[in-house]
Amino acid sequence: MLAQLAEAIRSHRPESIAACRALAERALAAGVPAARIVDAALIPAMADVGRRFRADEIFVPEVLVSAKAMQGALDVLEPALADAGREPFATIVLGTVQGDVHDIGKNLVAMMLRGAGLRVVDLGVNVAPQRFVAAIDAHRPELVGLSALLTTTMDAMRATLDAIVAAGQRDRVRVLVGGAPVTAAWAMSIGADGHADDAAEAATVALRLLGR
Amino acid sequence: MTFSVTLRAAATSGVAGTLDAVGGPGTERVFVASAPCTLVDVLAALDLTLELPCGGTARCTGCRVRFAAGAPAPTPPERALLGDAAVAAGERLGCACVLHDTAILELPGPVWRAGGKGFGPDRLDVPATARGVGEALAVDLGTTAVAAARIDRATTRALAQVCAPNPLQRFGADVLARVSAASGGALRAELDAGLARVCAQVDPDRRADAVLVCANPVTTHLLVGADVASLVRAPFEPSFRSPQPFEVDGRRGLTLPLIGGHVGGDAVAAALACGLDRAVAPVALVDLGTNCEVLLALPGGRRLAASAAAGPAFAGGAERAATIAALLDAGVIDASGRLRDAPATAPVTARDVRALQLAKGAIAAALDVLLHRAGIAAADVAALHLCGVFGARLPVPFVARLGMCGDVPPERVTVWRDAAAIGVRALACERSPLERAVTFAARVEHVDLALDHDYRQRFVERLQFPSRPPAASPWTPNPPSRAR
Numbered sequence: 176m177l178a179q180l181a182e183a184i185r186s187h188r189p190e191s192i193a194a195c196r197a198l199a200e201r202a203l204a205a206g207v208p209a210a211r212i213v214d215a216a217l218i219p220a221m222a223d224v225g226r227r228f229r230a231d232e233i234f235v236p237e238v239l240v241s242a243k244a245m246q247g248a249l250d251v252l253e254p255a256l257a258d259a260g261r262e263p264f265a266t267i268v269l270g271t272v273q274g275d276v277h278d279i280g281k282n283l284v285a286m287m288l289r290g291a292g293l294r295v296v297d298l299g300v301n302v303a304p305q306r307f308v309a310a311i312d313a314h315r316p317e318l319v320g321l322s323a324l325l326t327t328t329m330d331a332m333r334a335t336l337d338a339i340v341a342a343g344q345r346d347r348v349r350v351l352v353g354g355a356p357v358t359a360a361w362a363m364s365i366g367a368d369g370h371a372d373d374a375a376e377a378a379t380v381a382l383r384l385l386g387r
Numbered sequence: 388m389t390f391s392v393t394l395r396a397a398a399t400s401g402v403a404g405t406l407d408a409v410g411g412p413g414t415e416r417v418f419v420a421s422a423p424c425t426l427v428d429v430l431a432a433l434d435l436t437l438e439l440p441c442g443g444t445a446r447c448t449g450c451r452v453r454f455a456a457g458a459p460a461p462t463p464p465e466r467a468l469l470g471d472a473a474v475a476a477g478e479r480l481g482c483a484c485v486l487h488d489t490a491i492l493e494l495p496g497p498v499w500r501a502g503g504k505g506f507g508p509d510r511l512d513v514p515a516t517a518r519g520v521g522e523a524l525a526v527d528l529g530t531t532a533v534a535a536a537r538i539d540r541a542t543t544r545a546l547a548q549v550c551a552p553n554p555l556q557r558f559g560a561d562v563l564a565r566v567s568a569a570s571g572g573a574l575r576a577e578l579d580a581g582l583a584r585v586c587a588q589v590d591p592d593r594r595a596d597a598v599l600v601c602a603n604p605v606t607t608h609l610l611v612g613a614d615v616a617s618l619v620r621a622p623f624e625p626s627f628r629s630p631q632p633f634e635v636d637g638r639r640g641l642t643l644p645l646i647g648g649h650v651g652g653d654a655v656a657a658a659l660a661c662g663l664d665r666a667v668a669p670v671a672l673v674d675l676g677t678n679c680e681v682l683l684a685l686p687g688g689r690r691l692a693a694s695a696a697a698g699p700a701f702a703g704g705a706e707r708a709a710t711i712a713a714l715l716d717a718g719v720i721d722a723s724g725r726l727r728d729a730p731a732t733a734p735v736t737a738r739d740v741r742a743l744q745l746a747k748g749a750i751a752a753a754l755d756v757l758l759h760r761a762g763i764a765a766a767d768v769a770a771l772h773l774c775g776v777f778g779a780r781l782p783v784p785f786v787a788r789l790g791m792c793g794d795v796p797p798e799r800v801t802v803w804r805d806a807a808a809i810g811v812r813a814l815a816c817e818r819s820p821l822e823r824a825v826t827f828a829a830r831v832e833h834v835d836l837a838l839d840h841d842y843r844q845r846f847v848e849r850l851q852f853p854s855r856p857p858a859a860s861p862w863t864p865n866p867p868s869r870a871r
């Protein structure tokens with residue numbers, strides 16, 4: 176059943192979205208612990224989706240279908256996960272920086288991070304530095320993710336990092352940056368902790384920064 | 388020391404800048420040098436310009452060339468970006484090459500004749516009663532190339548014309564990259580000098596009494612010395628929309644009106660050239676340049692416009708589009724865009740296909756949004772005009788195969804060369820040159836796609852390629868009778 180669920184997530188067929196909910200319900204009914212369903216089906220399936228996205232075998236529409244299917248299963252499992260006291264092992268506050276309105280890539284990153292087992296607090300687009308600061312206070316995340324798609328808004332990344340430093344929060348969070356014009360060299364120059372070229376790598380780097 | 392540099396157009400099919408500029412497949416042009424020189428210099432000497440998407444800073448592979456013989460030693464960025472195999476096969480970055488010995492190279496990428504942009508047919512059908520007198524300068528100040536013409540207003544004839552690369556190209560391929568690379572003042576000074584140069588070339592005796600310029604909003608702002616800050620980050624709004632006076636080299640200039648933050652006077656000029664102001668049935672315009680603007684005109688005067696951020700994926704021109712279309716037909720690329728079992732020699736990479744999907748998806752989805760807002764179906768569109776420096780080089784069958792114009796039937800798509808230049812020339816002939824442009828622009832509803840609820844979903848849907856080739860239609864560039 177778990178193999179079937181993983182396969183349904185991987186298949187990225189529109190009908191798999193409904194199928195995944197049903198399969199997750201059946202697995203629960205059959206007595207499989209929710210945490211095991213997550214660990215043995217959801218997470219490996221999304222890791223495989225990420226790998227194929229990175230290899231250019233699948234593209235944005237396919238990843239979105241897989242992510243929706245995974246999210247459907249996760250919604251079914253959530254009450255049982257809460258009952259069993261299983262919490263996401265870390266939180267990331269994620270957003271597109273001030274001045275920028277592109278969010279398709281950032282949304283993919285959010286989905287892959289959820290698929291890797293993180294809690295994602297998505298602040299949306301055109302997020303001012305102070306809103307990141309406030310969200311860090313409110314949600315106590317381990318990670319902060321900044322997205323920028325324009326060469327003219329990359330500076331807002333630096334401004335956001337500066338605001339996090341000024342608020343005395345810098346040693347509490349690791350900062351991950353990305354978006355089409357963002358390079359590893361730029362990430363280093365503004366003092367970020369990590370950078371990724373795509374959503375799959377974003378999950379890998381996030382786990383590495385969390386020491387997992 | 389003398390040595391020769393032979394440029395050969397790569398033997399690929401399709402209509403493309405390279406073939407246009409160098410000649411048919413396999414055609415050669417030879418340059419004899421007497422000192423070490425860069426490839427960019429060689430091209431300039433032959434009156435050719437190489438497209439430099441990253442502004443010639445060796446950060447992308449958009450200017451890739453292949454040496455058949457005499458390749459210079461590779462630089463570190465060439466090794467990093469092209470990979471050892473490609474470097475061993477003679478590939479280099481056009482912007483990074485320094486030549487000091489006899490070499491033969493193939494130009495697979497986009498090379499344009501520097502004088503590539505024109506101003507259309509001998510005469511335009513501006514009604515005699517609407518024409519002014521004397522001479523005027525018309526300028527299409529494009530992101531890639533600047534074209535200027537001296538016009539005899541009474542006869543509509545272009546008495547002299549010239550086309551040169553946009554001097555800001557070295558700061559980056561798109562306007563945002565340029566604004567990030569240099570200060571407004573520095574950009575303005577170069578733009579000014581470049582504009583002064585082309586004006587002097589077509590009008591050395593200063594016979595024309597005014598210069599009419601169409602350009603995108605960022606370039607228009609730079610030209611008149613306005614701040615571009617609000618254009619290059621949210622809210623992406625211009626600080627003015629109406630025509631602005633400016634001065635260039637002591638000449639009186641005027642800009643065309645703007646429609647929105649990234650829909651400018653160039654789109655207005657192209658729309659007028661294609662008759663969108665006189666639409667008696669729904670007419671669409673896709674102006675595919677470095678940026679892409681989509682306009683829709685309905686009978687009764689309602690007009691909508693949006694900026695679709697297509698980017699330079701189409702800079703590869705017809706060759707790459709043709710290759711991808713052919714691979715789709717052959718089933719090597721499937722409708723999802725996956726490139727299967729590509730032979731190692733495939734002329735496109737999976738990344739090229741993905742980049743094209745993003746660009747064409749952004750355009751098709753923008754058209755979908757405008758049609759939806761207008762409450763009409765793609766089948767109701769009587770004509771779709773495809774223009775712009777890249778659009779005008781795409782044969783309709785490829786456009787249709789890639790699904791670039793959504794569900795508009797391919798036989799209704801017409802490709803136009805130099806639409807903006809023809810539009811600004813026609814306006815320059817008129818007694819009150821800005822009246823038609825201002826009336827048109829004032830009635831256009833600007834749709835900000837970032838704020839449209841459905842755009843994201845439609846964009847994702849339009850990333851797919853059509854699963855079957857639509858009925859073919861012949862390619863007809865610029866039906867001359869329609870120029871106005």
Ligand code: B12
Binds near residue numbers: 321322371694697
């Ligand atoms: C779709 C799109 C839009 C849509 C955005 C819709 C939306 N809700 O997001 C719309 C139409 C609104 C838009 C608008 C604009 N756009 Co736009 N847009 C694009 C386009 C075509 C695709 C972007 C995209 O979604 N890619 C797909 C996703 C999956 O990839 P991605 O975003 O790169 O994300 C991946 C990685 O970067 C990474 N990543 C992303 N974020 C993060 C964050 C972290 C923490 C990490 C680790 C990783 C990571 O992972 C992601 C998944 O793998 C690009 C062109 C292109 N080829 O990229 C232009 C582009 C980004 N836009 C551009 C521009 C200029 C604009 C405008 C400013 C002007 C215009 N042309 O109209 C406007 C401004 C907004 C406005 N108010 O009009 C330019 C930027 C040029 C530059 N030098 O900066 C581009 C490059 C096109 C171009 N060359 O002209 N755009």
